[in-house]
Amino acid sequence: SQKIEQNSEALNIQEGKTATLTCNYTNYSPAYLQWYRQDPGRGPVFLLLIRENEKEKRKERLKVTFDTTLKQSLFHITASQPADSATYLCALDERAGANNLFFGTGTRLTVIP
Amino acid sequence: SAVISQKPSRDICQRGTSLTIQCQVDSQVTMMFWYRQQPGQSLTLIATANQGSEATYESGFVIDKFPISRPNLTFSTLTVSNMSPEDSSIYLCSGELGTTDTQYFGPGTRLTVL
Numbered sequence A: 001s002q003k004i005e006q007n008s009e010a011l012n013i014q015e016g017k018t019a020t021l022t023c024n025y026t027n028y029s030p031a032y033l034q035w036y037r038q039d040p041g042r043g044p045v046f047l048l049l050i051r052e053n054e055k056e057k058r059k060e061r062l063k064v065t066f067d068t069t070l071k072q073s074l075f076h077i078t079a080s081q082p083a084d085s086a087t088y089l090c091a092l093d094e095r096a097g098a099n100n101l102f103f104g105t106g107t108r109l110t111v112i113p
Numbered sequence B: 001s002a003v004i005s006q007k008p009s010r011d012i013c014q015r016g017t018s019l020t021i022q023c024q025v026d027s028q029v030t031m032m033f034w035y036r037q038q039p040g041q042s043l044t045l046i047a048t049a050n051q052g053s054e055a056t057y058e059s060g061f062v063i064d065k066f067p068i069s070r071p072n073l074t075f076s077t078l079t080v081s082n083m084s085p086e087d088s089s090i091y092l093c094s095g096e097l098g099t100t101d102t103q104y105f106g107p108g109t110r111l112t113v114l
Helices: none
Strands: A003-006 A010-014 A019-026 A032-038 A045-051 A056-059 A062-067 A072-077 A086-093 A107-112 B004-007 B010-013 B019-025 B031-037 B043-049 B068-072 B075-080 B089-096 B103-105 B109-113
Touching: A003 A086, A010 A019, A019 A086, A019 A107, A032 A062, A032 A072, A045 A056, A045 A062, A045 B103, A072 A086, B004 B089, B019 B031, B019 B089, B019 B109, B031 B075, B043 B068, B043 B075, B043 B089, B075 B089
Parallel strands: A010 A107, B010 B109
Antiparallel strands: A003 A019, A019 A072, A032 A045, A032 A086, A056 A062, A062 A072, A086 A107, B004 B019, B019 B075, B031 B043, B031 B089, B068 B075, B089 B103, B089 B109
């Protein structure tokens, strides 16, 4: 069966450290993978997109890697801040241009001051 | 980017009734989608709202239960019909601009069915 798993339901880290979140998928062939942030009571907010032919993508303190052999994406937040505390969702799409996103279960990140 | 609003933001409804949720986008989007997010869970796609034609539903969701309209490029509605407590959830709409491959989400509608 198809699965998208984010291996930690919750992750607590100290302010200033790097947070690393994992997204593993089974029985998908994604054209690209996205990461979203969701705050309580709000809709998800797009952060980064990485395509199947890209290994790494960066945006400010965020970095995403994509390994189609391991069927895994890693999402890093460097120099983490309490304001980074939120739930982070990975989502993948198998068909470029037909945006049916399948979401992972999410990881709730708490950055401790 | 696109800003998406939803109405109502929340509602409490009686079993057997129906609720229509509105989704308004501040710019023309090529694609609009409706998702459900049950408590503590991730998002599940209900359907793609197609302008001027019937929505495309995902497995497990049917038009009789979740009729969807999309009369133009900036507006869509989702109706949750003949509600039961199992329909209690957050319903989110999203839109995709052009061919950006990213989606902008509304704030969600929190539905409680008694």
